Amino acid sequence: MCKINRPIINVAATAAKIKEYRIRAGYSVREIQNILSFSSPEAVYAYEKGKYLPTIDNMIILADVYGVTVDDFIVRDVIEVECECDIAEVKSA
Numbered sequence: 813m814c815k816i817n818r819p820i821i822n823v824a825a826t827a828a829k830i831k832e833y834r835i836r837a838g839y840s841v842r843e844i845q846n847i848l849s850f851s852s853p854e855a856v857y858a859y860e861k862g863k864y865l866p867t868i869d870n871m872i873i874l875a876d877v878y879g880v881t882v883d884d885f886i887v888r889d890v891i892e893v894e895c896e897c898d899i900a901e902v903k904s905a
Contacts, residue, residue, distance in 0.1 A: 817890045825887035827862035833878040833885065834860070847877055 834844060841860075845853040848870055859866050866874060868882075875882045 814895050815892050816895055818893050819888050819890055822887040822889045824862045826885055827860055829885050831860035833880055837878040
């Protein structure tokens, strides 16, 4: 058994950043809805509440519209997980 650090996306913090950048850029939820060609604003609200994250293509569009990078949105955390293989085996594969 070994333990490794695995990166994960902090969904709540990422959602807060998505909302923060929208507000900083001066866009309303309805404007973002139109930019993303959504029929209703629910998906935009869901992104900003952390219900789910945008697809990568929509994340790229939002980053471009807000004048930031996709990396600016994503908040990473690290969790420690146990693995059954020896780390030396993984590195040699």
